[in-house]
Amino acid sequence: MVALHYEWYLTSAVFLGLFWLQHQIMFTAHDGGHTAITHNFVIDSLIAIFIADFCCGLSMGWWKSSHNVHHLVTNQPEHDPDIQNVPLFATCPSFFKSIRSTYYNGFVFVWDAAADFLVPYQKYTYYPVMGIARFNLYLLSWLHVLSRKSRDLSNSPGAAWIRPTEITFMACYWFLFGYCLLWRALPTWTIRVAFVLVSHIITMPLHVQITLSHWGMSTAELGESESFPQRQLRTTMDVDCPAWLDFIHGGLQFQAVHHLFPRLPRHNLRKAQVHVREFCRQTGIPYAILSFADGNKKVLGRLDEVGEQVAHLLACQKHMAETGESGLA
Template structure:
């Protein structure tokens, strides 16, 4: 394929061939962005970009990036597209792409575009919408093809489904129990949410973007700095109380107040990580490093890398690190298949330990989350010492500042308090456990908004706003409890517009509710107690499925031992 100018029009087939050659290309505001050179330097990590390859990433980019960052992206334009873009499944999600055949290459070099009729004759290596939809004919772009009364999967999808009978609930022998359940979940979502027809999703996107403009005009992106002044006063008070009780030997009480401080500090670190305080990338990053690394021993860089992916592929068992907690938790039956995590680049083995724990996960939920902070220390060090942090580009020095912050934290906390200030082993243990358990409500808040929501994959045809609202719920609470939840109770709003300062999310919520009514998307909101009940019910249901799965495996193994094939 010959070189083209930055204003040249590319066809979908040409873009497919470029991606097949290993190029990192996505669509932004009608332009093709080639991000290969930027991939190693992206402050938010390479995974979030890889999930956008072959897709129109306009809404994701707008949600997660500042105006300055989007301006810099213009220098990576390689051409443009015309008309509505039909998304590919990104390679990181299992999408496969064909290179150009010699005859295609010569034809495409001499033309700017090809007609829809010509493109329809080119068999795509990976169709854009891995969904099942019980309609008279498979939807355009679906990986399912009709064979009699069945839809047969002809293209790979993250759901790994084979077929389903359209006349009855019966399925082919090749279709496992879990594949059938996956299809049931997809069908349920398709019945509850707006159609995936392009015109419907385009209307949702246009109204979502219009709402963003209204939010900006109403000043909801402006940070209320006075609120942070009040919170800083509470931070100082909590730390002072912790030190006072430490001085008088009340080690458990001292630890509890320190845990309360960590719990509150994370809310501000979360804002800084989303560039939601000063809206300056480096300033907010430094604020985040001071809070997360220096004060809390956690890496803000690790959090950004993980959290950006979470915001793009929310609640995807194969791709979202925020729900990948085997062997301790499984919020979908699909984890029983030992899925490969695209984030961790490893198979999440559903091994003997997982088979033992998962049936009881609803009983262990709060106990395990109470010790979640210890795992965050591990992940932080893996990020800072394991080569995941950017070594070049605008964020090259962030890692070094974080390492200084880690040294500072473990000096004042590990050596200064735990080792030097507390004379007994029992006192040290009480202080450490109390401080870490007291901060654990944060982990409950984070999981609460996603663990009970859909994990079904509706394909690349689903719009960004619909996917966010389908996989995220809000927690309802009185205004006077906002300090406890720290804005994390407005997760559905936050996922739509991540850079809105959390103090403005309550006002934004009313606008989002009106938007949902307008476009017909259900808005999930529960009270805190009810939300916990829904999550525990979901985990109990998955636990029961795990027991059934284990029993089936035992029966099959016994039958094979007896020669009963």
């Protein structure tokens, strides 16, 4: 507000982006969504909705609807909405077959010319897209609160207040951000566009952290013989960091532990990690824990691997179209 008062518009945009990025804000909403603050559904939901919907313009109802499924069927291409990002990204070859999403009511993520063009370059577009990912979350949030699914969820016992509260809070956010700030406080369209871009691109590290724990991990379906701990530890990676950096990671460095104990308060995750390590040592279940840099390399390596597979398939198709040969002896 001080920077805005002195007409330091882009400086103000940076601080607004840092506010959105602030993990003690956003991940308090995450904790509330998991009922991990007071363990009271109404109180934790109110905390989460105030932060997510009113302060950030994002629907907590949408997030919970998506995130609960993600926890149950982590990294399953047909079921987990967190990895259904075709044509921008594909984290495994299963997407080449145009998968039908159970989360999106049978919507088919068609593998088309756009995917052929974009996925081979996904290791280069990963960070730029993470810089503008927040715009997609706005869209998904409004699509959710206005959807029939949201209306049906409002009929659940004790949940009738959630949808109107979300719509009210999100409308307040856009009144304050869209009208009062962008339209009334900023003088020109150039500054408005720059303000929006700067404030949103600043949040890129948050979106990288959100995807880091899963995008480089296994997407195989091993069936009912695989136990819950085995599946969560196979599809989820933790980030190794000293305790003094926990504030920066906001709990996302313990995603594998969090997936095993979703309602465990964030401040207990480091303590629980000790027991998870011992459990994995005793059972022989692999436990992936990498540094933040190595985790990024793992994600980029997976994106590169899948992108190269697409490039090879396209090269084969081109060869067959030009020569009429399959290339097989």
